[in-house]
Amino acid sequence: MVDLSIEIAGMELKNPVMVASGTFGYGREYAEFFDLSRLGAVMVKGVSSEPWTGNPVPRIVETPSGMLNAIGLQNPGVDYFLEVDLPWLRGFDTRIIVNIIGRSVEEYADVAARLSAAGGIDALEINISCPNIKEGGIQFGSDPRAAARVVEAVKRATHLPVIPKLSPNVTDIAQMARAVEDAGADAISLVNTFLGMAIDIRRRKPVLANVFGGLSGPAIRPLAVRMVWQVYEAVRVPLIGMGGIMDGADAAEFVLAGARAVAVGTANFIRPTAALDVLAGLERYVEETGLSYAELIGAAHPRRTARQEPTRPEANQ
Amino acid sequence: MAETFVTAVVAQRPVAAGHYELIAAHHPALDAVQPGQFINVRVARPGSWDPLLRRPFSLYRRFANGDWSIVYRVVGRGTEALARLRPGDDIDVLGPLGRGFVKVPEARRLLLVGGGVGVPPLLFLAQTWQGQAEMKALLGFAEAGLAFGWTEFAALGIEAEVATDDGSLGHRGFVTDLLENQLNRNEWDGLYACGPRPMLEAVARIACRAGVPCQLAFEEAMGCGVGACLSCVLPVRTEGGVQYQRVCREGPVFWAEEVYGHG
Numbered sequence: 001m002v003d004l005s006i007e008i009a010g011m012e013l014k015n016p017v018m019v020a021s022g023t024f025g026y027g028r029e030y031a032e033f034f035d036l037s038r039l040g041a042v043m044v045k046g047v048s049s050e051p052w053t054g055n056p057v058p059r060i061v062e063t064p065s066g067m068l069n070a071i072g073l074q075n076p077g078v079d080y081f082l083e084v085d086l087p088w089l090r091g092f093d094t095r096i097i098v099n100i101i102g103r104s105v106e107e108y109a110d111v112a113a114r115l116s117a118a119g120g121i122d123a124l125e126i127n128i129s130c131p132n133i134k135e136g137g138i139q140f141g142s143d144p145r146a147a148a149r150v151v152e153a154v155k156r157a158t159h160l161p162v163i164p165k166l167s168p169n170v171t172d173i174a175q176m177a178r179a180v181e182d183a184g185a186d187a188i189s190l191v192n193t194f195l196g197m198a199i200d201i202r203r204r205k206p207v208l209a210n211v212f213g214g215l216s217g218p219a220i221r222p223l224a225v226r227m228v229w230q231v232y233e234a235v236r237v238p239l240i241g242m243g244g245i246m247d248g249a250d251a252a253e254f255v256l257a258g259a260r261a262v263a264v265g266t267a268n269f270i271r272p273t274a275a276l277d278v279l280a281g282l283e284r285y286v287e288e289t290g291l292s293y294a295e296l297i298g299a300a301h302p303r304r305t306a307r308q309e310p311t312r313p314e315a316n317q
Numbered sequence: 318m319a320e321t322f323v324t325a326v327v328a329q330r331p332v333a334a335g336h337y338e339l340i341a342a343h344h345p346a347l348d349a350v351q352p353g354q355f356i357n358v359r360v361a362r363p364g365s366w367d368p369l370l371r372r373p374f375s376l377y378r379r380f381a382n383g384d385w386s387i388v389y390r391v392v393g394r395g396t397e398a399l400a401r402l403r404p405g406d407d408i409d410v411l412g413p414l415g416r417g418f419v420k421v422p423e424a425r426r427l428l429l430v431g432g433g434v435g436v437p438p439l440l441f442l443a444q445t446w447q448g449q450a451e452m453k454a455l456l457g458f459a460e461a462g463l464a465f466g467w468t469e470f471a472a473l474g475i476e477a478e479v480a481t482d483d484g485s486l487g488h489r490g491f492v493t494d495l496l497e498n499q500l501n502r503n504e505w506d507g508l509y510a511c512g513p514r515p516m517l518e519a520v521a522r523i524a525c526r527a528g529v530p531c532q533l534a535f536e537e538a539m540g541c542g543v544g545a546c547l548s549c550v551l552p553v554r555t556e557g558g559v560q561y562q563r564v565c566r567e568g569p570v571f572w573a574e575e576v577y578g579h580g
Contacts (some may be wrong), residue, residue, distance in 0.1 A: 067369055
């Protein structure tokens with residue numbers, strides 16, 4: 001079996017396949033289908049300082065090769081997570097990355113501090129990119145200075161690796177990536193969902209109660225791959241790539257574009273074991289290339305600078 | 318315990334205008350399905366991700382050889398794709414999912430109220446609980462051409478009364494007229510319903526007034542079907558106040574008063 005173990009932001013991962021925040025709850029539902037210890041990491045659903053109720057229904061609508069969601073970050077709050085879900089998740093031999101959400105810089109820092117004090121968490125992913133809430137979320141994700149402020153505040157509040165999750169709803173994703181890297185990000189997740197909407201032409205009204213939703217699934221994959229490519233050329237920190245990954249070949253695209261790890265999201269909804277299928281497919285792909293996994297990271301880039309993969313001996317400098 | 322599995326389509330037959338019964342081959346994963354539970358069916362061709370999401374269906378009936386069926390109405394791309402399946406084709410199923418109807422042990426006389434494509438879980442209930450209680454079915458449809466299921470109830474020895482909005486079959490009016498009539502005339506100690514939301518709300522109100530315990534099976538736009546995505550939520554009265562619960566996980570069956578309160 002080919003070795004896909006990899007280090008990212010100081011974490012040793014047994015493999016680079018994670019499950020994306022918001023598509024996997026806190027793990028319980030899918031633990032009925034497979035052993036979560038087989039995953040490189042679980043990125044749990046966004047946690048806020050107090051419980052959030054989320055948006056009215058309809059919260060989801062299918063679109064061509066994709067879906068729009070507007071859940072509104074419904075979650076039971078950080079206390080409940082620490083008391084109920086985290087102890088249970090710790091029973092698995094996988095990395096636990098907790099996605100944090102807030103309506104203000106202070107809320108992000110507060111959640112980060114409370115999670116860090118608990119122990120048993122491997123990293124924090126900062127959701128500065130949710131398109132489905134009125135305040136916070138995306139506003140931090142579309143202004144580089146606001147994004148940097150959140151990252152700095154979270155960095156001060158925690159000793160854990162900090163991984164901002166970028167919104168794709170920006171003109172210049174590389175600029176956002178540089179801003180959060182300069183603010184101290186240890187790695188970067190990209191991308192969150194694309195803002196979209198669907199209209200019920202019979203009712204002549206938006207389908208989603210929230211009007212707008214976040215587009216995910218295979219429909220967004222080329223957009224996400226492009227953004228990983230651009231960010232790989234702009235920053236040094238490792239990237240976690242996601243956006244419509246359905247199988248190992250899709251994951252390989254992200255790796256070749258520059259992702260050091262990948263996350264499976266919407267595919268979980270269609271096949272509960274999708275992440276394992278992605279892992280098996282990626283293993284087969286790496287084996288077929290005859291290269292090591294590390295050698296494949298960013299390998300599609302025609303010219304690689306020393307800042308990205310400094311250890312790669314055969315880099316064509 | 319839910320699992321994903323592939324089985325074969327055995328047959329498709331029209332049951333009403335634009336409505337088809339899809340019969341699929343026995344699979345042990347579905348041997349213990351409870352009435353009101355559902356399955357999530359992939360409608361895209363193998364290897365295709367369009368249409369992307371699975372579609373939830375209640376079982377309609379089980380055959381002596383273990384084969385089982387669903388009924389669907391062709392309303393969009395997903396059900397159009399289902400309608401293209403032919404005998405021998407694979408069908409990819411995730412299930413059984415959700416919490417089904419509860420059989421109250423002391424309940425002896427059950428009324429089953431179904432509206433449109435909400436009828437199937439009630440036929441499956443009638444088949445599963447046959448002999449355990451006396452049952453009567455009340456079925457509502459927009460018009461005669463869209464009506465189905467009453468002969469299947471009759472085959473189980475269960476009388477089915479039909480109402481249509483336009484009177485083209487059975488009672489002219491709503492199925493809730495039949496329900497009020499039954500509750501006025503006879504003693505019933507359990508009410509089970511599935512159908513459009515306004516029908517469920519009316520059934521809940523009538524049941525509450527009559528003091529008959531009532532369970533309702535809900536439908537909501539769904540993503541994963543297993544409780545992870547939080548798409549299909551419903552405001553439910555709990556000890557901690559009104560909270561969103563997941564139709565796919567805590568439901569699809571809820572007690573009427575949990576959703577609509579007491580009257």
